[in-house]
Amino acid sequence: xxxxxxxxxxxxxxxxLWQAIVVxxxxxxxxxxxxxxxxxxxxxxxxxxxxxxxxxxxxxxxxFFTGAGLGVxxxxxxxxxxxxxxxxxxxxxxxxxVPIIALASPLVLIFGFSVVVMVIIVAWIVFFPVTVNxxxxxxxxxxxxxxxxxxxxxxRWRTFVHIEVPATASPLFSGLKIGATYAVTGAVIGELAAxxxxxxxLYQEHANTNLNAAGVYGTTLLxxxxxxSWFLLVVLAEVALTPWQRRSVARRYPWSRRG
Amino acid sequence: xxxxxxxxxxxGVLGLSSMIGLAGPAQAAAKTTTITFAYDFPGPxxxxxxxxxxxxxGYFSAAxxxxxxxxxxxxxxxxxxxxxxxxxxxxxTTTDMxxxxxxxxxxxxxxxxxxxxxxxxxxxxxxxxxxANLKTRLKGKRIFSYGDxxxxxxxxxxxxxxxxxxxxxxVITAPTGNDLNYLLAGKxxxxxxxxxxxxxxxxxxxxxxxxxxILGTAVGAPDVPIWVYxxxxxxxxxxxxxxxxxxxxxxxxxxxAAKNPxxxxxxxxxxxxxxxxxxAYNKMGWQLTVPFLTNAQGQYFVQTNAQWxxxxxxxxxIKLISSVPAASSYYTNKFLP
Numbered sequence: 068x069x070x071x072x073x074x075x076x077x078x079x080x081x082x083x084l085w086q087a088i089v090v091x092x093x094x095x096x097x098x099x100x101x102x103x104x105x106x107x108x109x110x111x112x113x114x115x116x117x118x119x120x121x122x123x124x125x126x127x128x129x130x131f132f133t134g135a136g137l138g139v140x141x142x143x144x145x146x147x148x149x150x151x152x153x154x155x156x157x158x159x160x161x162x163x164x165v166p167i168i169a170l171a172s173p174l175v176l177i178f179g180f181s182v183v184v185m186v187i188i189v190a191w192i193v194f195f196p197v198t199v200n201x202x203x204x205x206x207x208x209x210x211x212x213x214x215x216x217x218x219x220x221x222x223r224w225r226t227f228v229h230i231e232v233p234a235t236a237s238p239l240f241s242g243l244k245i246g247a248t249y250a251v252t253g254a255v256i257g258e259l260a261a262x263x264x265x266x267x268x269l270y271q272e273h274a275n276t277n278l279n280a281a282g283v284y285g286t287t288l289l290x291x292x293x294x295x296s297w298f299l300l301v302v303l304a305e306v307a308l309t310p311w312q313r314r315s316v317a318r319r320y321p322w323s324r325r326g
Numbered sequence: 327x328x329x330x331x332x333x334x335x336x337x338g339v340l341g342l343s344s345m346i347g348l349a350g351p352a353q354a355a356a357k358t359t360t361i362t363f364a365y366d367f368p369g370p371x372x373x374x375x376x377x378x379x380x381x382x383x384g385y386f387s388a389a390x391x392x393x394x395x396x397x398x399x400x401x402x403x404x405x406x407x408x409x410x411x412x413x414x415x416x417x418x419t420t421t422d423m424x425x426x427x428x429x430x431x432x433x434x435x436x437x438x439x440x441x442x443x444x445x446x447x448x449x450x451x452x453x454x455x456x457x458a459n460l461k462t463r464l465k466g467k468r469i470f471s472y473g474d475x476x477x478x479x480x481x482x483x484x485x486x487x488x489x490x491x492x493x494x495x496x497v498i499t500a501p502t503g504n505d506l507n508y509l510l511a512g513k514x515x516x517x518x519x520x521x522x523x524x525x526x527x528x529x530x531x532x533x534x535x536x537x538x539x540i541l542g543t544a545v546g547a548p549d550v551p552i553w554v555y556x557x558x559x560x561x562x563x564x565x566x567x568x569x570x571x572x573x574x575x576x577x578x579x580x581x582x583a584a585k586n587p588x589x590x591x592x593x594x595x596x597x598x599x600x601x602x603x604x605x606a607y608n609k610m611g612w613q614l615t616v617p618f619l620t621n622a623q624g625q626y627f628v629q630t631n632a633q634w635x636x637x638x639x640x641x642x643x644i645k646l647i648s649s650v651p652a653a654s655s656y657y658t659n660k661f662l663p
């Protein structure tokens with residue numbers, strides 16, 4: 068209960084501070100709205116905003132799973148093939164140094180104004196922390212466990228599934244949580260670059276252009292909620308899939324057989 | 327109005343450092359007033375030429391002014407920079423003025439920058455589109471927009487002229503994109519911009535042929551000025567002499583830059599060498615801007631009731647603003663030199 072209350076109280080305090088600053092400093096509504104005005108801008112335009120929000124959620128999810136899948140796959144391959152790791156790692160680091168905004172335009176030229184561009188941008192952001200964490204996780208598996216498996220004659224596959232994968236779960240979820248936090252940012256950048264009609268980011272852009280600060284802050288709140296929700300879902304998945312991190316149970320997935 | 331590519335603008339922001347040391351000749355007046363001028367775009371481009379000339383030729387310092395130029399993080403923030411005191415004089419589109427007044431921002435246009443509307447639709451070379459056949463060529467087509475208020479305001483007029491509704495075309499809004507790239511790559515059928523930005527961009531791309539240009543005013547858009555200089559009403563009331571001195575120096579510079587476009591553009595390039603634009607782009611852009619700086623009587627800066635009423639009526643008709651206020655809500659000519 069306390070774990071839930073503390074964040075809620077923190078958010079309420081932030082909201083009150085926001086309200087106090089806007090009121091005390093007589094901030095004009097077109098510069099910054101009061102918190103309730105921002106929330107009203109969402110509720111009063113919900114019928115327009117909901118489909119756009121769904122679109123952003125969809126792009127976030129598609130991109131996240133694409134990026135996570137690529138990240139895990141690449142991470143495993145890199146960890147297993149040291150030569151590949153040495154050659155690909157610098158490329159990966161370089162890929163993240165490229166400004167996403169600079170990527171957007173060429174992607175549009177290749178794929179047109181479509182959701183593919185948004186998915187690629189989200190995946191681009193997500194795959195890197197996942198890859199790095201998977202590589203690190205697989206590279207630091209307890210050698211005693213691996214020796215034990217070898218002594219018991221475990222196949223490479225069984226060693227991978229029952230020892231290496233559980234040992235990598237913790238860093239993997241760290242990477243997924245970082246990716247989940249930034250995924251919505253990628254979706255918004257993608258929407259600004261490649262929306263073929265309407266999108267939450269363009270709604271916000273139009274609100275900004277029309278000095279509708281309540282609309283800008285309202286859509287920002289929506290985007291924030293998407294990001295936080297997605298992060299929390301990943302945390303829930305981590306709790307469900309790695310019970311040994313909280314209890315004294317062996318590293319074993321909930322669905323795996325005993326013995 | 328976002329008519330220039332953001333990537334170039336970002337590069338331009340890096341060029342801000344080049345402003346350091348850009349002081350005029352040693353004609354410092356006894357008392358110098360420092361003012362901050364906020365541009366309408368995140369980076370410098372050739373429309374700043376008059377201001378650069380005024381700096382370089384010492385017109386500002388002769389008027390007792392030191393003018394610092396700042397660039398907003400996006401095209402909508404200039405108004406907020408004025409009303410929050412981050413800048414005293416701003417460069418805005420007239421549509422942004424309309425939206426700002428509608429939102430209750432206490433700002434006032436003190437001079438036109440350009441006097442007429444050079445917004446246009448552009449199509450690929452050889453597309454065969456003309457003002458006469460646009461009606462039949464626009465239906466179902468993809469039209470690029472940066473999402474700026476000017477295009478938002480002008481496009482409905484063009485569509486109405488063509489007998490189309492917004493649902494009969496596909497407006498693709500990409501604030502971070504580059505319209506010319508998309509147009510030439512065939513990702514959109516029409517781009518929208520002003521002639522002074524689009525044509526130099528096309529020429530610079532090295533593409534063969536002639537960019538097809540259909541001026542908005544030839545296909546239903548109102549012929550109203552696009553850019554203005556603005557201040558807050560409070561600043562106008564308390565610093566009228568400063569506003570007048572600024573406009574006086576700027577008018578001298580604008581007249582000089584219009585008469586000497588090549589030298590003026592070179593001054594801009596020298597002032598902002600890292601803007602991301604080539605000297606040829608700056609030169610052509612400024613040369614294409616000059617014809618729009620004066621009205622039919624050859625006057626600079628002068629605003630009219632008609633321009634603001636026409637614009638406000640247009641903005642109301644597309645629901646960008648809720649009511650049409652008196653023209654005096656938007657402007658004054660009393661500080662003009």
